[in-house]
Amino acid sequence: MTEPLPADAVSDLMPALRGVIREAAELALPFFRAGGHTTARVWSKAGGSPVTEADVTVDTFLKIRLSELVPDAAWLSEETQDDPARIGRDLVWIVDPIDGTRAFLSGHPDWSIAVALLSRGEPVLGVVNAPALQVSYEAVRGRGATRNGAAITVSARDALTGARVTGPKPMFDRLQRGVGRGGAPADFTLIERIPSLALRLVRVAEGAIDVGLVTANARDWDLAGADLILREAGGLVCDLAGRVPAYNQPDPVHGELVAVTSPLRDPALAAWAGGA
Known part of the structure; x- marks a missing residue:
């Protein structure tokens, strides 16, 4: 087992990862129609949940580019057949190429590209990018969280009343x-x-x-x-x-x-x- 990735090494991945996510968003957006039905081809997976050609296109792109970014990392994604070889691996990319596919195909802007890197089973890097809203959330373990580069924190509410x-x-x-x-x-x-x-x-x-x-x-x-x-x-x-x-x-x-x-x-x- 390798040593856990230090925070500095994870942080060093962020500039390249931002570029990859930005390119992935550019692949998805042409298929999205705000308030209307997607232009992408749509079919049903086993169980009946929808998948579009945008999901598959973004997934394929991310698998290539993220595997180049961290060659030692295994892969787990919604749109890729699961490989049991990921079990026990020190580094794993966890990816949803389009989280909220039903929103995407119906023209609702609340869909996202979600990416995490695990080290020894724990997320050490996370990005949630909402291309239709032009908003990106990021975090590196131990370094805080941001929205479009500005630090974010949870609300100060300490009681359920009015939550x-x-x-x-x-x-x-x-x-x-x-x-x-x-x-x-x-x-x-x-x-x-x-x-x-x-x-x-x-x-x-x-x-x-x-x-x-x-x-x-x-x-x-x-x-x-x-x-x-x-x-x-x-x-x-x-x-x-x-x-x-x-x-x-x-x-x-x-x-x-x-x-x-x-x-x-x-x-x-x-x-x-x-x-x-």
Whole structure:
């Protein structure tokens, strides 16, 4: 096993990675029509979820370019057949070429390109780029998180009362029931669900949302890059028992999760348990 990548070495990757992500965005954008249906060809994967030629084009491009950037890194992506050789590898790229494909194909701007680099199973670099919004979030472990180059932090809210919450309605309703049983008013502000899961997490990181709820079956590629950005901004994502996600497992699938500021972690988990 090699030594973990030092922060300086990870930081040194960022200029080249920004260029690669910028090129990937330029490949995707011609297929996107704001408010209209994509010009890309669309078909269904096993299970019925949609994929477009933009997903495949960006995925192919990123696999080539990121593998050149870190030749020793293994690969895990939504649009590439999984290679079990990644298990146990020290370095792994985790990629979602277009997170929020349904938003992309329907003309909604909340889709993103999400990239993470794992070192010994932990994200050490994360980028979530929203090309239609011209916004890019970045983090290097131990170096903080940024939005378009400016530092970001989670909100200062320390109580669930009045919290801005986004996610699927059944999870929202359960959280609301749990707060109500504690005797406090459940006066959450419900924020419209964000199609890209990576964007849902980074909006907690930038302080626009206080609690982001995530249904079961999210994959590593939905989470890893945004997870690091959220951690570096002062928040966290965890399951409903308080455990943080483990990445690069044989089955890269996760259960229900919550993305929160650190002070809201325990109140949110207690409310979740009380709302069952």
